[in-house]
Amino acid sequence: MKKIPWFIIYPLALSLILSSCAKNLRNDLSCRELGEHATNAIEGEFSPMGDEQLLLIFGEEAPYEDYAIFASTPTEDIDEIGIFRAKDQAEAEKIAETLKEYVSETADGMRSFVMSYAPEEAKKLDTPEAFSVGNYAVYLILDKNDREVIKERIEEYLSEK
Numbered sequence: 001m002k003k004i005p006w007f008i009i010y011p012l013a014l015s016l017i018l019s020s021c022a023k024n025l026r027n028d029l030s031c032r033e034l035g036e037h038a039t040n041a042i043e044g045e046f047s048p049m050g051d052e053q054l055l056l057i058f059g060e061e062a063p064y065e066d067y068a069i070f071a072s073t074p075t076e077d078i079d080e081i082g083i084f085r086a087k088d089q090a091e092a093e094k095i096a097e098t099l100k101e102y103v104s105e106t107a108d109g110m111r112s113f114v115m116s117y118a119p120e121e122a123k124k125l126d127t128p129e130a131f132s133v134g135n136y137a138v139y140l141i142l143d144k145n146d147r148e149v150i151k152e153r154i155e156e157y158l159s160e161k
Contacts, residue, residue, distance in 0.1 A: 025134030025158045031068035031083040034136070038153040039081065042146045045073035046081065057082070057102045063095055064137075078114055078121045080141040081150065088135060095137035099130035103139050134158055 032048065039046045049069040054062070064084040072079035082099065086092040107125035114122045129147055130139040133155055140147045 026160065027085065027135040027158075029085075029158070031066045031085050031136070034154060034157060035068045035070050035081060035083050037157050038083075038150045039070055041149050041153045042142075044077065044079060046070040046079070047073050049080075053082070056106075058098065063091060063098075076118050076121070078110070078118065078124055078141060079146070080139075082139045083154075084137045086135050086137060089132070092132040092135050092137045096130050096132035099137055099139040103128035103130050103141060106141070 035046075035048075047070065049071050053069050054067070058064075064086055066085040067083065069082040070080070084092075084095050084099075086095055107128050111122060111125050114125060124141055124143055127144060127147070128139065128141045129151075130137070131151070132138070136154070136158065138151075138154060140150055142150065
């Protein structure tokens with residue numbers, strides 16, 4: 001019997017293991033439903049925002065199929081969450097890149113204003129985050145603990161079938 005070289009078996013075994021670990025994520029949830037589910041996990045009240053935010057993020061193009069943007073209801077908080085559903089994972093990753101630019105520019109532009117009226121909120125501008133998960137792209141302007149909770153909650157909810 002002929003031995004199969006390790007350099008053939010190892011990559012094959014690794015690819016089988018990794019493919020079995022891949023998550024099968026939902027892509028049928030509305031962004032509003034996903035956002036409401038996620039924001040229920042943290043303290044504070046959030047309200048949906050209107051379309052005016054979309055022009056600041058994307059300009060005239062609309063690379064998403066659905067979206068929901070939530071802002072903290074108390075005006076002294078700068079908490080903001082945006083969720084966008086794309087047609088596929090590749091498009092969600094592109095949207096996430098656009099969102100990274102948006103949160104970076106927003107943080108830079110808001111810093112002096114926030115420092116003047118709510119300096120305790122300014123730390124949220126130090127670490128805004130944007131990422132993609134499945135067909136969804138998300139941005140978070142929150143404190144570190146809330147960001148982690150929201151991110152975990154979104155990933156869990158998209159993993160449920």
